[in-house]
């Protein structure tokens with residue numbers, strides 16, 4: 524599909540009248556995009572951007588109320604969206620949520636495995652094994668689970684794009700503690716393996732590596748991991764403007780929309796020959 528036609532479809536999807544039936548909306552849609560961790564921050568921005576692009580949106584998050592809020596914004600703009608509560612590290616919960624989205628809004632064209640948590644910035648010698656396992660489960664095993672379920676729908680149609688949220692911490696030895704860095708390196712790795720394996724089957728698989736983006740990631744990670752992690756508000760990198768200026772050649776944090784635009788591009792026909800790529804969006808941090 525040409526970009527101009529894509530844009531026309533996007534515009535018509537947004538112009539849906541409030542009273543349009545689901546089928547009316549679906550026929551104007553580019554199909555279904557599912558975003559995990561879409562109740563907040565980067566995931567919410569991705570969901571809003573993909574809805575603007577013309578996709579129906581499956582919003583999945585641990586925090587159901589947050590997922591519903593994002594779905595309501597999309598619906599308020601005339602788009603098609605549903606909200607589901609699921610823990611991405613639980614294959615039954617995530618699988619059921621994905622299947623339900625596909626049943627009501629499929630075919631599944633785009634799967635964005637975005638949900639993640641920080642790890643308290645523990646080094647190996649002081650990290651508790653339970654935290655290690657939880658962080659690997661939420662950040663990495665979730666990508667395996669989400670991709671496996673997405674492929675169940677995409678392989679039979681020989682079409683689809685999977686986009687996995689890594690991090691600069693998926694390429695560098697900084698930007699998180701040991702578990703977060705290991706998990707994000709794993710996300711880049713599983714992305715490459717899937718890109719090689721499924722490229723000839725019509726499935727494109729890429730990852731995005733954000734730098735410092737202001738979101739509630741520290742607060743949410745703190746709440747999700749509970750009292751076993753220390754106060755993260757001042758731990759790690761890029762906790763204040765001076766640190767950001769020292770770290771990032773462009774001297775500033777990015778915005779969630781920078782990441783949403785990158786995902787929108789990777790999902791689009793404009794990226795039809797991009798496969799297994801780790802797209803760094805970091806103001807130059809990684810270039811140093």
Ligand SMILES: NC(=O)c1ccc[n+]([C@@H]2O[C@H](COP(=O)([O-])OP(=O)(O)OC[C@H]3O[C@@H](n4cnc5c(N)ncnc54)[C@H](O)[C@@H]3O)[C@@H](O)[C@H]2O)c1
Pocket residue numbers: 559560561562563564565566583584585586589609610611612637638639640641661688689690691732733734735736737738739740741743744747
């Ligand atoms: N903010 C940054 O600077 C930055 C940089 C690099 C990578 N990232 C990655 O971007 C992704 C999004 O993070 P964000 O910054 O938007 O944070 P965020 O906390 O604003 O959003 C993450 C969302 O994921 C959800 N979530 C967490 N664990 C979950 C689980 N087990 N099941 C389902 N949902 C779960 C949270 O409820 C939250 O809504 C993460 O993978 C993060 O590692 C963020």
